[in-house]
Amino acid sequence: MRIKKGDQVVVTAGDDASSTPHKVLQVVEGGKRLVVxxxxxxxxxxxxxxxxxxxxxxxxxxxxxxxxxxxxxCEKCNGPTRIGYRYDDEGRKERFCRKCQASAGIISPPRPKYAKKA
Ligand SMILES: [Zn+2]
Structure with a gap:
């Protein structure tokens, strides 16, 4: 899955499951676990x-x-969503909310190879 340090997440299972968002403090074990x-x-x-x-x-x-x-x-949806990847016009990789399509931040430098051709 696609979670980074500093993201807001909703805990869906376990003793602390709730619908309020919490901040990810650390990603550990190569992305398998999180400290929230x-x-x-x-x-x-x-x-x-x-x-x-x-x-x-x-x-x-x-x-x-x-x-x-x-x-x-997702702050815009005000709830838990799935996240996807896409490239913007300049070939920068961007994460986005699959529900409302809002950007969740750019995560790579521009790469012309992936830029959209006019
Ligand atoms: Zn959203």
Whole structure:
């Protein structure tokens, strides 16, 4: 699937399933899993001196979830959608929402080979 760091996603399965969008903090295991803000939290016990908890104790951190349990969130559709790829007039690769066709950002430099011919 086609999710990048910084994307908004909707969690569709598991304990944290809901229809509200969350931000992807990290893509791990070569795109198979994601760390999503506020989702799949667990407590990690740390010793004193940890930079985020000088006293030691328990830190709440997000654990990775499988990418198959999320869907891309489109701000225009205001809901989960599928994402596709297309090339723009200058041959730049672009992701887009398959529901409303809105662009979800350009992800490559212009490549003349893929430019649309007039
Ligand atoms: Zn959309």
């Amino acid at each position: 803000e506020g989702v799949n939290r667990a407590y990690r016990h740390v010793k004193r001196g940890h930079p985020k908890s000088p006293q030691g104790g328990r830190l709440s951190i997000e654990m990775p979830i499988a990418i198959s349990n999320v869907q891309f969130y």
